[in-house]
Amino acid sequence: MANGFYQLGMTEWAKGLIHWSATDTMRCILGDAADYAVDLATHDFLADVAGAAREEGPVTLGTLATLADGVIDAADITFTAAAGDPCEFLLIYKFVTVDGDSNLLIYIDTATGLPVTLNGGDVTVQWDSGSNRIAKI
């Protein structure tokens, strides 16, 4: 698998129902691929991701920003004192009170530092400081 966008989430984005701003709450989890087989074409809500796969988080993304050319950014995040199964992916979604309504947006499993073995220490995710930041839509 490679990093990618959830297609149904992007459809909601295109409809104007996803706002990468303080209007919406964006969250990120660190996940265990042993308990989740990603399907970017059909998975639409967080309920598609088994609870066992959500190893660490969620953490709310802060300082959301949209830059030129459809680039989105946020402040770095940290999962403190992370412990549990090894984690292979990060997942960003729009949080709306219940898992069944929380749109899956971005799946990341290819990055320096992934997979990560949780050893009780902190795991920091540094969004890229280059031209694409978190993602370019």
Added chain:
Amino acid sequence: MPTHLGLRLPSYFERRRLKEAKALEPVVFAPVRRNPLKPQIKIKMHQSIHGRFKDGKHYDLEAGKSYWVDQEKADEFIVKNYASGILSRPYSDDEMANIRSNIQVITNFSQEGLTNG
């Protein structure tokens, strides 16, 4: 004090006192687990942080916002540069290096092709 048929009637104030006394509920003392108050420090988050309390409950501190947190945690977050604030005491270089020693970093993914066009 008025008396009728040899009975002494209580005054208005006495009747009111008796009525209020009946309305009082007994006090029940229940044992509670008391936690000593810990000093709190205000910090402003540079990063969003997820963590767990000792009882397993989660906390989620969002970047850009300010929070009051326990002094011990506040110092940890400030030393790790997750937040800004005032340390409760000076930390030596060795102490700070020790606090920062166990951090893994995930990065460089957007260069791996997370673009949609």
